[in-house]
Amino acid sequence: MAVKTHKRPSPASRSTQPQLRPIGVLRSELKQRKGAPRQGSEGAPDAWLEVHPFAAQALDGLVPGDDIIVLTWLHRARREVMKVHPRSDPNRALTGVFATRSPDRPNPVGLHRVTIREVVGNRLRIGPIEAIDGTPVVDIKIVLDCHKDS
Amino acid sequence: MAVKTHKRPSPASRSTQPQLRPIGVLRSELKQRKGAPRQGSEGAPDAWLEVHPFAAQALDGLVPGDDIIVLTWLHRARREVMKVHPRSDPNRALTGVFATRSPDRPNPVGLHRVTIREVVGNRLRIGPIEAIDGTPVVDIKIVLDCHKDS
Numbered sequence: 001m002a003v004k005t006h007k008r009p010s011p012a013s014r015s016t017q018p019q020l021r022p023i024g025v026l027r028s029e030l031k032q033r034k035g036a037p038r039q040g041s042e043g044a045p046d047a048w049l050e051v052h053p054f055a056a057q058a059l060d061g062l063v064p065g066d067d068i069i070v071l072t073w074l075h076r077a078r079r080e081v082m083k084v085h086p087r088s089d090p091n092r093a094l095t096g097v098f099a100t101r102s103p104d105r106p107n108p109v110g111l112h113r114v115t116i117r118e119v120v121g122n123r124l125r126i127g128p129i130e131a132i133d134g135t136p137v138v139d140i141k142i143v144l145d146c147h148k149d150s
Numbered sequence: 151m152a153v154k155t156h157k158r159p160s161p162a163s164r165s166t167q168p169q170l171r172p173i174g175v176l177r178s179e180l181k182q183r184k185g186a187p188r189q190g191s192e193g194a195p196d197a198w199l200e201v202h203p204f205a206a207q208a209l210d211g212l213v214p215g216d217d218i219i220v221l222t223w224l225h226r227a228r229r230e231v232m233k234v235h236p237r238s239d240p241n242r243a244l245t246g247v248f249a250t251r252s253p254d255r256p257n258p259v260g261l262h263r264v265t266i267r268e269v270v271g272n273r274l275r276i277g278p279i280e281a282i283d284g285t286p287v288v289d290i291k292i293v294l295d296c297h298k299d300s
Contacts, residue, residue, distance in 0.1 A: 018288065020168035059246050061245040083207060094210075106288075107173065142249050
């Protein structure tokens with residue numbers, strides 16, 4: 001059973017237009033894409049995820065120690081790129097971006113599995129995460145163990 | 151090193167507007183959300199992922215047996231919902247949607263980890279997947295093992 005917060009759901013609220021509305025923003029010491037780790041496991045730092053007020057109550061239930069998947073909008077990515085040399089290595093064969101984790105792809109949504117270190121109001125300290133400062137966040141999903149069913 | 155397909159990248163191509171452009175659509179025997187499994191592991195069927203021609207070359211390198219994460223736009227979800235009773239069970243406490251896997255959430259992007267069964271041109275047979283027929287697909291990401299680095 002779903003509980004609405006502001007108004008009755010209407011057919012119009014079931015948008016068929018895939019327009020994202022950022023629910024927060026990442027605050028990180030990583031200021032530019034160049035030099036940033038390619039994966040969180042490659043020495044990335046912790047960062048703060050600031051959730052915008054309109055979505056703050058959707059955090060209810062998250063606690064330190066939880067593993068979450070943060071979905072970001074990689075706003076510096078190039079959306080027209082369809083093939084890349086993996087790891088930017090010209091010796092590696094050109095590969096379709098769907099067979100890689102390149103940020104350059106038609107819809108540059110980043111997935112970042114991180115641990116919640118701290119919850120302070122509408123801010124989460126999370127990590128490790130390789131996304132750069134100012135990256136818009138579009139969703140947060142709890143990681144489910146096989147037998148956990150929420 | 152990224153390779154462009156059609157034109158030079160320009161600053162304007164680095165969109166800051168999080169507007170998704172579906173890269174494909176799911177063709178499934180599941181025709182409605184009601185009654186669909188909540189997770190792929192709960193008895194969901196295989197389905198066909200039809201990739202639109204503009205993105206077909208981004209599939210290059212994917213082969214049967216690969217595990218991928220399919221990102222969908224859950225077009226039937228209610229975006230104004232911030233809290234839910236997990237598993238639609240009224241006996242369970244209201245919980246923020248970010249602490250659940252409810253499809254109802256501000257940006258209803260679905261994550262589905264599936265295996266590629268077959269590749270036929272620009273179509274992938276994948277599964278198991280609980281998303282319903284007609285669900286727009288917005289991205290495909292190869293699953294990386296810890297020591298695989300593409």
